[in-house]
């Protein structure tokens with residue numbers, strides 16, 4: 262066993278080392294990108310099985326010169342890559358979306374200008390709070406909220422304050438659940454969100470738990486208006502932040518209006534690409 266390994270090392274030149282290094286960096290980047298996504302378990306499981314299988318197969322092919330088997334394995338490899346593209350389509354889409362938002366590409370007209378929605382959201386929340394109407398609005402940022410959109414009723418309308426106030430009015434059929442805002446538009450209402458755990462010592466109901474849950478699973482920003490107290494809160498990264506009314510406009514502008522959006526804008530582009538599939542645990546300041 263020692264001899265073939267020795268032969269292998271002796272036959273390697275600097276070009277092979279460069280190729281191995283590039284492959285290692287590529288595999289590391291893919292694994293980091295996929296870490297803590299819903300496909301991470303599949304990658305780990307399938308990855309170990311496939312690597313073992315291919316290593317043994319390649320050794321046998323080289324040893325016994327099994328060219329036909331080699332061709333079959335090439336087909337299997339191509340099919341596997343195609344299958345992985347299908348399985349990780351949401352993650353790839355998110356990566357491409359980040360690419361579109363990269364400032365360096367804006368001169369190509371790749372990145373779209375999004376309308377500022379913080380003003381409309383502030384006015385909506387203040388009005389709901391004043392009328393003691395409960396509200397829950399999820400604002401999609403980089404991670405797609407498509408699975409949650411599909412649990413509700415599709416709307417696709419401009420972000421209109423009267424429409425939001427109407428949706429959350431407790432006599433309307435769509436008032437139960439969350440509204441989802443995507444790219445500056447109201448995309449769906451009455452959406453069901455995953456429930457999270459409230460902070461220790463804070464008594465909260467389902468609306469706040471749903472906001473914490475989604476903000477823990479995705480990078481969405483959640484705006485919550487309490488029906489009981491009129492209190493306005495934001496949820497991000499699994500944390501709930503009670504926001505005084507006079508601070509709401511400033512906080513929403515900081516989080517949503519691109520030039521001053523602190524956490525996301527300051528993070529380097531490649532860092533964001535690599536972290537796209539992961540949950541952030543940064544506490545809200």
Ligand SMILES: Nc1ncnc2c1ncn2[C@@H]1O[C@H](COP(=O)(O)OP(=O)(O)OP(=O)(O)O)[C@@H](O)[C@H]1O
Pocket residue numbers: 395396397436437438439452453454455456465466467468469470471486487488489490
């Ligand atoms: N999984 C969920 N996803 C989205 N919305 C939900 C979910 N569960 C409950 N809700 C919303 O929360 C409402 C009930 O809120 P509840 O009174 O339990 O919460 P709360 O956090 O105490 O809010 P409030 O302070 O407004 O009373 C429901 O009518 C529904 O609109």
